[in-house]
Amino acid sequence: MNILLTGGAGYIGSHTCAALVEAGLVPVILDNFSNSHPAVLERLQQITGQAVACEKGDVLDTAWVRQVLERRQIGAVLHFAGDKAVGESVAQPLKYYRNNIGGAVSLLEAMQATSCRTLVFSSSATVYGDPASVPITEDFARRHTNPYGHTKLVIEDILSALQVADASWRLGVLRYFNPVGAHPSGLIGEDPSGIPNNLMPFVTQVAIGKRPFLNVYGTDYPTPDGTGVRDYIHVQDLAEGHVAALKALLDKKESFTVNLGTGHGNSVLEVVKAFEAASGRPVPFQAAPRRPGDVAQCYADPALARRLLGWRATRSLDDMCRDAWRWQSGNPEGYK
Numbered sequence: 001m002n003i004l005l006t007g008g009a010g011y012i013g014s015h016t017c018a019a020l021v022e023a024g025l026v027p028v029i030l031d032n033f034s035n036s037h038p039a040v041l042e043r044l045q046q047i048t049g050q051a052v053a054c055e056k057g058d059v060l061d062t063a064w065v066r067q068v069l070e071r072r073q074i075g076a077v078l079h080f081a082g083d084k085a086v087g088e089s090v091a092q093p094l095k096y097y098r099n100n101i102g103g104a105v106s107l108l109e110a111m112q113a114t115s116c117r118t119l120v121f122s123s124s125a126t127v128y129g130d131p132a133s134v135p136i137t138e139d140f141a142r143r144h145t146n147p148y149g150h151t152k153l154v155i156e157d158i159l160s161a162l163q164v165a166d167a168s169w170r171l172g173v174l175r176y177f178n179p180v181g182a183h184p185s186g187l188i189g190e191d192p193s194g195i196p197n198n199l200m201p202f203v204t205q206v207a208i209g210k211r212p213f214l215n216v217y218g219t220d221y222p223t224p225d226g227t228g229v230r231d232y233i234h235v236q237d238l239a240e241g242h243v244a245a246l247k248a249l250l251d252k253k254e255s256f257t258v259n260l261g262t263g264h265g266n267s268v269l270e271v272v273k274a275f276e277a278a279s280g281r282p283v284p285f286q287a288a289p290r291r292p293g294d295v296a297q298c299y300a301d302p303a304l305a306r307r308l309l310g311w312r313a314t315r316s317l318d319d320m321c322r323d324a325w326r327w328q329s330g331n332p333e334g335y336k
């Protein structure tokens with residue numbers, strides 16, 4: 001079966017692409033390369049041993065997306081395409097509402113015009129806002145704390161409304177926690193443009209000497225060591241979670257919303273320590289004020305994903321750090 005991956009040249013998309021090939025499925029990447037690099041296609045060919053089909057264009061171009069769905073005989077879609085920088089979304093909300101919500105509606109309209117009704121959507125733990133407690137289950141209240149998280153929440157609601165209107169849709173909503181790490185080959189990985197917003201890519205850039213030190217945003221949180229606690233999940237586990245979600249939709253034909261996390265949290269300082277051990281490189285850091293919008297703790301209860309998808313994360317924080325280091329040390333400038 002041919003599977004369309006919108007935003008498939010990006011960090012999560014490219015790793016999922018490799019996992020799909022391994023599962024015997026045929027990925028077709030759709031990407032405008034606004035936040036990804038064409039070099040990833042050659043790397044994917046090295047990993048999978050085959051050329052990965054790619055359609056360059058924008059998911060907002062509904063007529064073109066419909067044409068791709070039909071020409072490529074797409075059986076299901078994994079929707080990754082969208083902007084994802086929390087801080088940028090506060091500064092440029094219309095960009096996020098246009099690209100993320102507009103892009104999702106455009107994709108769904110294109111799918112509705114064809115016979116393709118199976119979709120996996122890349123959502124985020126951000127829809128939980130500041131959780132009342134941890135671990136987080138899927139029935140927790142959703143509230144957004146920034147336009148980026150708001151777009152994820154609104155798209156989830158659009159999918160719910162679509163399901164009510166047309167029961168033939170098979171919709172898998174995956175709420176990612178904190179994806180980190182890289183493919184064990186070291187050929188693909190996280191390649192943020194500019195100064196990294198997220199912890200792990202910043203840590204790896206400090207380790208290769210691109211940044212002098214890490215700012216630890218907040219050391220006075222109500223957590224064991226005072227720094228923020230998150231559910232870091234290996235991008236390979238996340239990619240395999242998508243394959244499991246797709247198979248569940250195709251086999252059982254029932255829609256679902258699940259957390260994709262490991263079920264336990266690690267603090268910023270624990271990540272730094274694990275990374276230094278895995279890389280053998282020092283990661284100097286400085287305490288800095290809390291980052292607006294950050295929460296103290298956020299980690300998943302992944303029991304529902306295990307029950308519905310037969311999936312669970314298997315890779316450790318050490319695996320995440322070792323694989324992140326192999327990618328960064330082998331590609332100091334990312335894909336450039």
Ligand code: WQD
Nearest residue numbers: 084086124126197198199202215216217228229230268294
């Ligand atoms: C993790 C922890 C920071 C950078 C966001 C989005 C989420 C997803 C992942 C897109 C926090 C601390 C970070 C740094 C630090 N994005 N930190 N110094 O904020 O949990 O989640 O990114 O899908 O939807 O909300 O991830 O990696 O930015 O931060 O101390 O330079 O590391 O305070 O405790 P976050 P993060």
